Amino acid sequence: MSEVDCIQSLRDLLGPYALRVEELLDRWVPEPGVPEDLGKAMRYCVLDGGKRLRPALVFMTNEAVGTAGGDEELAERAAAAVELIHCYSLVHDDLPAMDDDDLRRGRPTAHVQFGQAMAILAGDALLTRAFSVLTECLMPKSCKLAFELAVAAGAAGMVAGQAGDMELCEVPKGREGLDFIHLRKTASLIVASVRMGAISANANEKQLRAVSNYGESIGLAFQLVDDLLDVTGKVELLGKTPGKDHASGKQTYVSVLGVDETRSIADTLTHQAMEAIAPLGAAGDKLGRLAKLLSERSH
């Protein structure tokens, strides 16, 4: 499949879920009582036409587990919450003191558009909003979901990954170090997405293990493929400048392992993801298709 066809198939698969979460975010961001300028900045950071991979994973695992009594409102809240966390992390990661990026999905980054102070505050506001969206319904299970999300997004998860990536804490050398960073920076929130989707559908332990393993594999594969695209990708498909990581001398899977080895590990991880969800049977077909398409972006 060509890169263009593959991205189109991904859009077709994720599109309906993206639309659904777009509507929820449009309704829930900002919450009532937010000053206009702050609310505008929050919406700018959130309503930006992203792929919405993480919310899609919440919905898809929710459907795949599909136990009777699973709660749809809870899945919707989890989907919006994980995307809010993802969006806040992009806003803060783009700041001059962090990765110093001016462009994100073809638009000026938040601090370029609104100034650094507003970007920091809008990020804080989105991170906090994730937890009010998730807990507002006061369902017993939303407490469990909030805990899953907070642990995955926190200092042992996503924040640790960014700290490692910024060389603010020690990480092992070579591939081990890259795995350390990206298991936290990227995979952690993806695992939280599939777990929240499954928990809100009343998954049993075996199902929860299956989707967790799936999430970890595609989460890591996602980063390997991103590193490949940084070398081989086209700017109009990436929505960001290709070659940037390479040019900055930043360690990537490709710079450490080379193109062929990186692609081979991505393929292995994708295979592991498919095996992990085998116990879900036909209900897991969409998740399998997603894993394949995410990997094929770089083929």
Place this chain on the structure above:
Amino acid sequence: MSEVDCIQSLRDLLGPYALRVEELLDRWVPEPGVPEDLGKAMRYCVLDGGKRLRPALVFMTNEAVGTAGGDEELAERAAAAVELIHCYSLVHDDLPAMDDDDLRRGRPTAHVQFGQAMAILAGDALLTRAFSVLTECLMPKSCKLAFELAVAAGAAGMVAGQAGDMELCEVPKGREGLDFIHLRKTASLIVASVRMGAISANANEKQLRAVSNYGESIGLAFQLVDDLLDVTGKVELLGKTPGKDHASGKQTYVSVLGVDETRSIADTLTHQAMEAIAPLGAAGDKLGRLAKLLSERSH
């Protein structure tokens, strides 16, 4: 009462609660699995010998309402969580792009000590940790507390206050504008503290209204007194440079209303706080004493 005596009495009143939350924060920050350097930065930002006013308010309202069946673990988690939110907000507010402060409680601020990137990440980590601390026990009521805290700390609450204070959003002119800012920036989290304490003690509607009104009054009075101390206070009692707000030309209650009017409004608010908790009877005595001591700091 002299300024020194008053601060000593405040310490005596808050001390036992401060010790208790200090132990909890020492145990809960960082969570397991956090890289060492990130964990160190988080602890630096949290274990700094602050007054712990907000946690004390959680414990004091919890005791004042004191309904049978009130949950102590929940109050402990709420106390730690609100302090984590308070600490994260100080770290981000001190950043160069925000208030650009180098000194906090006599020590270098987080970005001076660890660099801006780490300060941003440590703040994000503490904000997120508040919600994992609060939801970890998976009690039905912790979901309600998490919602209260997220709303108070979010874009309609504390973050809005900081945005207004930074002139990033429109606020009314004069006293109305100062009230707009400080009801959000300071009072909002103080109200959340007393509400969480009361809710974890199974408060009824009347009790909840009483402590909410109390919290709003002392929260606003707190800022008025702070503005007075900025003009009249001594550096060794403040732990920060007095006269800074005045010198920066920032609008304060004192610069808008003058010293006498500011003190008179602070006294009125303190009186309102005492009236608000009258329905709690003798159980509210400590809360009343606290309101008085907070106000007397500037007498």
